[in-house]
Amino acid sequence: PTRVVALLNQKGGVGKTTSTVNLGAALADAGHRVLLVDLDPQGHLSLHLGIDGSTCGEGTYELLLDPAVSLAAAIQHARPNLDVVSATVDLAAAESELADADDRHGILARKFAEAFAGGARWDYILLDCPPSLGLLTLNALAFAREVIVPMQAHFLALQGLGRLLETVALVGHGVNPDLRVAGVLLCMHESQSSHGREVVAELKRFFNEARGSAVAWSDATVFLPAVRRNIKLAEAPSFGQTILEYAPTCPGAMDYRTLATRLVEDWRRR
Amino acid sequence: PTRVVALLNQKGGVGKTTSTVNLGAALADAGHRVLLVDLDPQGHLSLHLGIDGSTCGEGTYELLLDPAVSLAAAIQHARPNLDVVSATVDLAAAESELADADDRHGILARKFAEAFAGGARWDYILLDCPPSLGLLTLNALAFAREVIVPMQAHFLALQGLGRLLETVALVGHGVNPDLRVAGVLLCMHESQSSHGREVVAELKRFFNEARGSAVAWSDATVFLPAVRRNIKLAEAPSFGQTILEYAPTCPGAMDYRTLATRLVEDWRRR
Numbered sequence: 223p224t225r226v227v228a229l230l231n232q233k234g235g236v237g238k239t240t241s242t243v244n245l246g247a248a249l250a251d252a253g254h255r256v257l258l259v260d261l262d263p264q265g266h267l268s269l270h271l272g273i274d275g276s277t278c279g280e281g282t283y284e285l286l287l288d289p290a291v292s293l294a295a296a297i298q299h300a301r302p303n304l305d306v307v308s309a310t311v312d313l314a315a316a317e318s319e320l321a322d323a324d325d326r327h328g329i330l331a332r333k334f335a336e337a338f339a340g341g342a343r344w345d346y347i348l349l350d351c352p353p354s355l356g357l358l359t360l361n362a363l364a365f366a367r368e369v370i371v372p373m374q375a376h377f378l379a380l381q382g383l384g385r386l387l388e389t390v391a392l393v394g395h396g397v398n399p400d401l402r403v404a405g406v407l408l409c410m411h412e413s414q415s416s417h418g419r420e421v422v423a424e425l426k427r428f429f430n431e432a433r434g435s436a437v438a439w440s441d442a443t444v445f446l447p448a449v450r451r452n453i454k455l456a457e458a459p460s461f462g463q464t465i466l467e468y469a470p471t472c473p474g475a476m477d478y479r480t481l482a483t484r485l486v487e488d489w490r491r492r
Numbered sequence: 493p494t495r496v497v498a499l500l501n502q503k504g505g506v507g508k509t510t511s512t513v514n515l516g517a518a519l520a521d522a523g524h525r526v527l528l529v530d531l532d533p534q535g536h537l538s539l540h541l542g543i544d545g546s547t548c549g550e551g552t553y554e555l556l557l558d559p560a561v562s563l564a565a566a567i568q569h570a571r572p573n574l575d576v577v578s579a580t581v582d583l584a585a586a587e588s589e590l591a592d593a594d595d596r597h598g599i600l601a602r603k604f605a606e607a608f609a610g611g612a613r614w615d616y617i618l619l620d621c622p623p624s625l626g627l628l629t630l631n632a633l634a635f636a637r638e639v640i641v642p643m644q645a646h647f648l649a650l651q652g653l654g655r656l657l658e659t660v661a662l663v664g665h666g667v668n669p670d671l672r673v674a675g676v677l678l679c680m681h682e683s684q685s686s687h688g689r690e691v692v693a694e695l696k697r698f699f700n701e702a703r704g705s706a707v708a709w710s711d712a713t714v715f716l717p718a719v720r721r722n723i724k725l726a727e728a729p730s731f732g733q734t735i736l737e738y739a740p741t742c743p744g745a746m747d748y749r750t751l752a753t754r755l756v757e758d759w760r761r762r
């Protein structure tokens with residue numbers, strides 16, 4: 223079955239795009255067919271991969287706004303096994319342009335349903351969300367089967383988690399009852415910090431208390447390994463490269479590869 | 493004259509709040525009268541200082557929405573020389589609630605004008621902006637005299653700068669002709685990284701090319717020292733403390749103190 227994962231956090235600069243690109247690259251490198259969808263008007267996903275979102279024809283904006291545009295028309299082959307749907311700054315207008323559209327949260331899901339019916343197949347679809355809980359993120363949540371929350375193990379980062387889970391719960395009760403929160407992905411992690419350890423302990427306590435309950439995060443975990451802070455991960459996008467291309471043996475590359483392997487095993491077992 | 497500074501960056505998690513609190517604390521500690529205004533519905537500024545924004549009576553929301561609320565009613569004395577106007581999550585509704593208000597970008601400026609006329613005085617007013625270029629940020633820009641842009645020396649962080657400066661230029665040409673961009677404050681800086689140095693060089697080149705022109709950033713600089721990445725800065729808010737209270741001799745405290753001193757000297761010279 224296709225795994226559809228939304229990388230979600232309304233807080234900015236927490237590692238959503240870096241994780242989407244590098245997890246996607248690690249999965250593709252391991253032989254899985256991967257599609258990355260950029261839902262952020264900043265267009266950093268395409269930038270990170272060295273793709274020019276504005277010259278590539280149809281992208282996320284056209285896919286959401288134009289009923290005549292199919293998913294196939296919006297897909298670029300970025301790397302072997304790694305397809306991309308690009309975002310451009312036009313996407314910023316989507317929120318208002320779609321304000322009166324019918325079922326404006328289900329557009330992404332519908333375009334994908336049509337594509338699947340037509341035989342399109344990937345093993346993993348990763349949705350890079352913008353730092354907000356608006357229409358673009360809601361389209362991701364209406365389509366996704368799971369949510370991964372990239373975040374830093376900082377006190378201030380914990381504060382937004384409640385509101386994020388509320389939004390997931392809302393969509394889960396409404397339009398997407400199978401939506402699950404798979405867990406938290408710790409990014410830019412500094413393992414020597416006792417503060418970091420306390421925040422991680424707090425997260426684990428929170429998820430443990432939800433075990434056996436009816437919430438969407440009742441079997442959520444804190445993924446290990448944490449992705450360590452590693453400047454190579456910030457350098458790679460300036461060359462339009464994934465971390466596996468830019469610095470295949472650096473800690474950042476190791477962490478994302480290990481994460482990809484663990485997620486595949488996890489998913490296989492369920 | 494009162495320095496009114498907006499700490500601005502539509503990108504999230506770049507150090508706006510950490511810088512507002514700690515620069516403010518350093519200025520207050522040096523004997524200046526400081527007011528911090530939280531314009532972010534996340535309310536992290538109050539959280540950072542150990543103030544409960546929701547129980548403190550009037551805050552930014554009431555100040556913007558209720559003509560009967562004066563600035564004086566919204567002020568809390570957080571520390572010696574350090575006053576605060578708190579934000580609560582209600583502030584998230586301000587954008588839509590003010591959509592049809594007259595001169596909805598000038599509300600903050602008007603409330604302050606009334607307060608100044610009544611004799612209110614601070615040496616420095618720092619405005620902590622949310623990660624967006626919407627109504628709350630525009631109120632900051634309509635009132636501020638200068639803009640400081642906290643950012644990380646990362647490739648992806650450079651990408652949003654153009655749009656940020658466009659917005660400043662718009663407000664500068666319209667409602668606030670004296671608005672200047674004082675410069676960029678490098679946050680979470682890793683000085684050993686050659687990538688960081690390249691990004692800093694790029695920023696300096698960009699500002700040098702603007703010298704002598706008519707833009708709002710024609711005398712902008714990259715402030716030194718950069719504020720180094722230092723986990724203490726992420727720990728302090730979990731205790732409701734400024735860095736000067738939490739770890740007065742750590743690199744984070746040193747950097748913000750040095751910065752405060754340099755800014756004061758800079759401002760004195762102009």
Ligand SMILES: Nc1ncnc2c1ncn2[C@@H]1O[C@H](COP(=O)(O)OP(=O)(O)OP(=O)(O)O)[C@@H](O)[C@H]1O
Nearest residue numbers: 234235236237238239240353410450451452456646
């Ligand atoms: N583990 C890491 N070590 C060092 N730098 C990192 C790491 N992960 C991400 N970065 C850098 O931190 C910044 C923020 O990361 P990223 O853009 O992935 O976050 P985001 O959540 O997608 O941000 P936004 O909310 O703006 O979309 C980027 O400059 C990125 O290159």
Ligand SMILES: Nc1ncnc2c1ncn2[C@@H]1O[C@H](COP(=O)(O)OP(=O)(O)OP(=O)(O)O)[C@@H](O)[C@H]1O
Nearest residue numbers: 376504505506507508509510623680720721722726
């Ligand atoms: N120099 C630093 N070293 C280590 N951690 C830092 C540093 N500066 C800020 N942080 C931490 O990084 C995170 C983001 O910082 P901060 O909240 O100040 O950014 P922001 O721009 O105000 O974010 P937002 O856009 O959400 O308002 C916080 O958890 C903060 O504690």
Ligand SMILES: [Mg+2]
Nearest residue numbers: 238239262266
């Ligand atoms: Mg992103």
Ligand SMILES: [Mg+2]
Nearest residue numbers: 508509532536
């Ligand atoms: Mg902030």
